[in-house]
Amino acid sequence: MNKEKPVESGKVKYYLAPMEGITGHIFRKAIHDHFGEGIDKYYSPFLVVHEKIAISNKELKDVLPRNNEGMRLVPQILTNDAEGFIRTADYLTKLSYDEVNLNLGCPSKTVAGKGRGSGFLSDITGLDGFLYRIFEGCKCSISIKTRIGIYDPEEFKELISVYNKYPVKELIIHPRVRYEYYKGCPHRDIFFKYMEQSLNPVCYNGDVFSEKDIDELTAGTGNRPGAVMIGRGMLKDPSLIRRLSGGKKYTKDEIKAFLNRLISDYKYELGGDKQVLMKLKELWGYLGQSYQGKEKVLKQLLKCTTLQELKILQEQMIG
Ligand SMILES: Cc1cc2nc3c(=O)[nH]c(=O)nc-3n(C[C@H](O)[C@H](O)[C@H](O)COP(=O)(O)O)c2cc1C
Known part of the structure; x- marks a missing residue:
């Protein structure tokens, strides 16, 4: 497992977003070998919790350290079952991972409709209890990738106060609510308003496609995110993070x-x-x-x- 690289102070870290069906190990390794310059972390598409097995063969293949050599990979887990999360995280710890990520962002009906992903954000008490249990029971660090609510961006106020109760390794915020899916503009105003209140390190995610987008997020003297996660921007231009790190567009x-x-x-x-x-x-x-x-x-x-x-x-x- 690759250790987290120390980052020069003031430098923004860049992460490749998890995208189910696209950013599996084949894609990640190709990106890492061809355009890896500047990418600090990679996130696996979500793994689900199973009743009778720790992980499926397909999921195992995706996170096997030998299929992810040379990069820092954070496996992501999608569930609302605390004991299942702990079981899966323990298995990943044995594979040598020291951080896992909790998916609280998936908006799709099949996932959110069952109270998982962004669907879990509608049950604040249940979510709080779940977080209490996993932070108590897991041996590894836990980061969270979250949307800002279900219907109303201001729902994030209450969510951030729940996240602040736990030592979240990093809070990755996609500032849209569940029902916005990937449409419209992310609520960057809400992101900045509540990142100020986060006691945990914050990473921004959503619609970063260019240098201009990064300038808007990181310029100025106020509180700025220490990291930016990019998904579709890296599919549109696989050299985007290299460019944002001072390198060239692909030839x-x-x-x-x-x-x-x-x-x-x-x-x-x-x-x-x-x-x-x-x-x-x-x-x-x-x-x-x-x-x-x-x-x-x-x-x-x-x-x-x-x-x-x-x-x-x-x-x-x-x-
Ligand atoms: C096809 C597709 C699959 C996705 N799969 C996941 C996933 O497995 N886990 C997750 O947390 N987010 C998933 N996402 C959301 C992305 O990680 C990211 O939050 C979203 O695309 C917004 O970032 P972007 O504007 O940089 O693409 C997916 C998005 C897309 C478009």
């Missing part, structure tokens, strides 16, 4: 090498061309947004039915 050769690496590693992992095609098309749905003037080719790429076709259209996109 054509670099993006080609990255995509070829993904194709080859997904082929090895998933076998069938169809599954590899789906993975690449999903990524192009984001990556393609930064290729202006290529909308027609992108449309063809997102509709194509063979990996062979995708490779040809990919070349046309990159040029």
